[in-house]
Amino acid sequence: MWERIREIIRKELIQSLREPRLRFMLFLPPILQLLIFGFAVNLDLEHSKIAWMDLDNTPESRDLGAAFRASRYFEVAALPDHEEQVQDLMDHSRVQAVIRVLPGFARDIERGRTAGVQVLIDGTNSNTASLVSNYANLVVAGYAAQVQAEQQIQRLMARSPTAPVSGSVAQVNARSRVWFNPDLRSRNYFIPGVVANIIMTVTLMLTALGIVREKEIGTMEQLMVTPIRPIELMIGKTIPFALVGLIDLVLVTSVAILVFHIPFRGSALLLLACSILFLMTSLGAGLFISTVSNTQQQAMMSSFFFTMPAFMLSGFTFPIRNMPPAIKAIAYVNPVYYFMEIVRGIFLKGAGLQAVWPQMIFLAVFGAAILGLSAWRFQKRLD
Amino acid sequence: MNLRRTGAVMHKEMRHILRDSRSLAMALAVPILMLLLFGLALSLDVDHIPTFIYDADRTASSRDLIEQFRGSKYFQILGYPDNYDAIDKAIDRNQILLGVVIPPDYSRRIGAGKAADVQLLIDGSDSNTASIALGYAQSVVQSYSLALRSQGQNHKGGGPSQTSPPVDSLLRVWYNSRLESKNYVVPGLIAVILMIIGSVLTSLTIAREWEMGTMEQLLSTPLRPTELVLGKMAAYFVVGIVDLSISIGCGVLIFQVPLRGSFLLLVFTSCLFLFGTLFWGIYLSAGSKTQLEAYQMAMLSSFLPAFMLSGFVYAIESMPPVIQAVSYLVPARYFVVILKGVFLKGVGLDVLWIETLFLAGYAAVVFFLATRRLKQKIT
Numbered sequence: 001m002w003e004r005i006r007e008i009i010r011k012e013l014i015q016s017l018r019e020p021r022l023r024f025m026l027f028l029p030p031i032l033q034l035l036i037f038g039f040a041v042n043l044d045l046e047h048s049k050i051a052w053m054d055l056d057n058t059p060e061s062r063d064l065g066a067a068f069r070a071s072r073y074f075e076v077a078a079l080p081d082h083e084e085q086v087q088d089l090m091d092h093s094r095v096q097a098v099i100r101v102l103p104g105f106a107r108d109i110e111r112g113r114t115a116g117v118q119v120l121i122d123g124t125n126s127n128t129a130s131l132v133s134n135y136a137n138l139v140v141a142g143y144a145a146q147v148q149a150e151q152q153i154q155r156l157m158a159r160s161p162t163a164p165v166s167g168s169v170a171q172v173n174a175r176s177r178v179w180f181n182p183d184l185r186s187r188n189y190f191i192p193g194v195v196a197n198i199i200m201t202v203t204l205m206l207t208a209l210g211i212v213r214e215k216e217i218g219t220m221e222q223l224m225v226t227p228i229r230p231i232e233l234m235i236g237k238t239i240p241f242a243l244v245g246l247i248d249l250v251l252v253t254s255v256a257i258l259v260f261h262i263p264f265r266g267s268a269l270l271l272l273a274c275s276i277l278f279l280m281t282s283l284g285a286g287l288f289i290s291t292v293s294n295t296q297q298q299a300m301m302s303s304f305f306f307t308m309p310a311f312m313l314s315g316f317t318f319p320i321r322n323m324p325p326a327i328k329a330i331a332y333v334n335p336v337y338y339f340m341e342i343v344r345g346i347f348l349k350g351a352g353l354q355a356v357w358p359q360m361i362f363l364a365v366f367g368a369a370i371l372g373l374s375a376w377r378f379q380k381r382l383d
Numbered sequence: 384m385n386l387r388r389t390g391a392v393m394h395k396e397m398r399h400i401l402r403d404s405r406s407l408a409m410a411l412a413v414p415i416l417m418l419l420l421f422g423l424a425l426s427l428d429v430d431h432i433p434t435f436i437y438d439a440d441r442t443a444s445s446r447d448l449i450e451q452f453r454g455s456k457y458f459q460i461l462g463y464p465d466n467y468d469a470i471d472k473a474i475d476r477n478q479i480l481l482g483v484v485i486p487p488d489y490s491r492r493i494g495a496g497k498a499a500d501v502q503l504l505i506d507g508s509d510s511n512t513a514s515i516a517l518g519y520a521q522s523v524v525q526s527y528s529l530a531l532r533s534q535g536q537n538h539k540g541g542g543p544s545q546t547s548p549p550v551d552s553l554l555r556v557w558y559n560s561r562l563e564s565k566n567y568v569v570p571g572l573i574a575v576i577l578m579i580i581g582s583v584l585t586s587l588t589i590a591r592e593w594e595m596g597t598m599e600q601l602l603s604t605p606l607r608p609t610e611l612v613l614g615k616m617a618a619y620f621v622v623g624i625v626d627l628s629i630s631i632g633c634g635v636l637i638f639q640v641p642l643r644g645s646f647l648l649l650v651f652t653s654c655l656f657l658f659g660t661l662f663w664g665i666y667l668s669a670g671s672k673t674q675l676e677a678y679q680m681a682m683l684s685s686f687l688p689a690f691m692l693s694g695f696v697y698a699i700e701s702m703p704p705v706i707q708a709v710s711y712l713v714p715a716r717y718f719v720v721i722l723k724g725v726f727l728k729g730v731g732l733d734v735l736w737i738e739t740l741f742l743a744g745y746a747a748v749v750f751f752l753a754t755r756r757l758k759q760k761i762t
Contacts, residue, residue, distance in 0.1 A: 029679055029682070029683050032683060032687075033683070033687060036687055036688070036691050036692070036706075037691060039702060039703055039705075039706045040691040040692055040697055040702050040706055040710075041691065041697050045698075045701060046701070047700075048700070049700070090557060090558075090728075091724075091728055091730050091734050092734060093720070096700075118555060119555065120555050120556075120557060121555070121556045121557065122556075122557055122558060123556040123557060123558050123559030123566075124558050124559055124566075124567050124723050124727050124728070125567050125698055126559055126563055126564050126566065126567055127511070127564070127698075128698050129556060129559070130429075130515060131514065131515060131518070133556075134515065134518035134519070134522070135518070137518075137522055138518065138521060138522065138525070141522065141525045141526065141529070142525075144529065145525070145528070145529060145532075148529065148532055148533070149532075152532070177502065177503070177504050177505070179474060179504065179505065179506055179507055180506060180507050180508045185510055186510040186511055188508070188510070189508050189509050189510050189511075205678075206675075209674070209675045209678070210675075213673075213674070213675065216594075216595070217594065217595065295403065295406070295591075296587065296591070296674040296675070296678075297403070297406050297584075297587050297591070297674070298403070298405055298406050298409075300583070300587065300674075300678055301405075301406055301409040301410065301413075302409070304409075304413070304579075305409065305412070305416065308416065308417070308420065309416070309420055312420045312421070312424065313420075313424060317696070318424070319509060319512055321431075322429075323423075323424045324423060324424070327423060327424040331424075341477075344508060348508050349475070349508070355475075
């Protein structure tokens with residue numbers, strides 16, 4: 001039996017590595033995918049373009065303008081002076097927000113009334129918009145605190161010019177400390193997730209299309225007339241793809257560490273072990289799809305219907321916390337979600353076995369179940 | 384070029400599509416699945432941040448600050464531990480995202496008119512959520528600090544009463560006034576859906592003919608490459624249009640995404656984009672000997688860029704300059720600008736003509752390339 005399995009593995013490896021072009025296709029897409037994801041997926045906001053419209057034009061309003069210019073979150077890209085210009089800038093998406101200081105700004109401050117600053121935001125991209133509004137509020141509030149402190153000191157001076165000035169006033173500062181990803185780089189969060197995703201898509205698709213291809217071009221019949229038994233065929237067909245998956249894992253992890261400088265704080269061995277557990281799921285799903293498809297087009301579409309939700313409901317970019325309860329329930333039986341947790345834990349938090357064992361158990365159970373189901377169906381289809 | 388022969392290829396391809404009812408059903412289900420996933424499940428909005436507050440001071444003034452956090456809809460206080468380690472452990476176990484620590488000398492320092500520090504500990508792994516959460520927490524502390532100061536001021540100075548801050552920002556949001564994720568995700572999604580249907584599905588059609596050997600049969604007919612390309616394209620164009628209608632219909636009727644611009648412009652530009660993606664799929668297909676290869680190429684060159692580099696979820700302005708330059712080569716980028724412009728901003732051709740022109744140019748160039756490649760392959 002083992003000899004026959006070995007022969008299929010050999011055939012499969014020769015078949016997939018024979019053509020330089022195909023060899024290329026096994027390893028290039030994962031790396032390209034990682035590079036595109038790594039560079040493109042960035043939800044951080046810096047140097048957001050804003051328009052500065054100062055209708056007051058006093059030292060006070062210019063101070064506020066300086067505060068916006070000094071912030072690393074903003075870059076003043078336009079200085080409109082009419083409403084039409086504002087409309088135009090926003091319609092063409094040339095700026096993300098318009099800060100408008102209304103006339104009477106300095107007068108209101110002086111009289112102790114609340115002076116208004118209008119912040120007009122392009123809400124098209126709601127995520128960017130809420131970050132922009134957050135940062136704009138912080139700049140304005142910072143300026144307000146400064147104005148207040150000055151006023152206070154002035155008053156104290158006016159009341160008792162001779163007495164020792166206690167310029168200090170009660171205030172509360174927030175000191176923040178960020179764990180695991182101190183620079184708040186979204187790359188550190190996304191790239192370990194991409195690693196998980198790439199392993200799934202590559203192995204699932206290769207298994208599904210590889211088997212269906214034999215059916216479609218008729219070579220499956222030829223295999224069937226040999227003494228190879230279905231279970232042997234199945235093992236022989238999946239092991240090469242598992243190997244490809246593991247090589248891709250090493251490749252992609254190296255790129256993540258070397259090119260993107262993602263911290264790798266945990267154990268590589270643990271990552272490998274968890275990946276093998278996860279491969280059971282993705283190979284099992286690929287096998288399952290191959291049993292329900294007759295053409296490669298069908299297999300491709302079915303894989304899409306499996307990988308897309310699995311990927312989207314894994315917490316990759318969109319936090320599961322935000323999802324409605326029904327969808328959350330689906331996300332919690334999604335093996336990719338657990339694998340994603342493990343990969344991120346190992347990369348960023350240096351999580352060890354004691355932290356990830358519940359996820360590992362889930363992966364093992366789920367993988368065994370889907371692999372068993374597919375093996376059963378595979379055998380039934382061939383008999 | 385002969386219209387009758389083109390029609391015959393289209394007819395043959397349509398029968399292929401209709402016969403394989405499962406593939407057809409899935410092709411039509413793609414937009415529904417994508418819209419449901421993105422429209423219902425995916426939201427980057429941050430609220431109910433799970434929080435622990437460790438109050439080492441335990442005085443009236445520290446409780447006053449806690450009250451501010453409790454009153455904000457952005458925070459959900461899960462517990463009040465009495466030591467630092469509990470926060471530590473809870474962050475490690477993903478139980479909370481934010482820990483607020485009020486130091487033991489908090490009220491004493493405030494009473495003495497000095498600055499008191501409040502520590503915010505945050506799990507930064509998800510940097511986007513973390514920075515938004517941090518922003519909310521900072522503004523809670525900041526506005527509390529401002530209120531505290533004005534109180535002190537009135538108390539000490541007795542000047543003009545001022546309980547509100549001296550400067551305040553008045554926020555106004557255009558185009559998507561309630562900042563709903565779905566309003567920007569759903570229009571952009573149409574580009575991704577058309578890309579999947581257009582390129583990925585078509586990329587298999589000619590590769591299949593090569594792989595199965597039926598290409599030889601087609602070649603022995605008087606059919607010319609242009610006719611083959613157009614005929615194949617026409618069949619999948621019909622599928623694309625059906626998917627487009629499903630996407631627009633679901634987006635507007637179910638997800639209530641506002642369609643503020645011209646419907647006609649939307650359909651016109653979508654057709655242009657669809658032409659481009661279909662020809663691109665055929666171009667890839669003509670050069671691939673196997674369906675697996677064609678599929679891989681299509682995923683890499685169409686779906687991935689459309690998903691990542693089109694500005695559909697991930698803002699292009701935040702990418703490094705080189706990637707931004709690459710994104711100008713991605714047709715989906717222009718289409719996403721058009722989609723968001725027409726849906727949310729309600730602008731017309733006067734603003735979007737450059738993008739529209741680019742889509743038309745792209746379709747023409749790719750058509751030419753696809754036909755040429757097929758010719759080369761055949762001869």
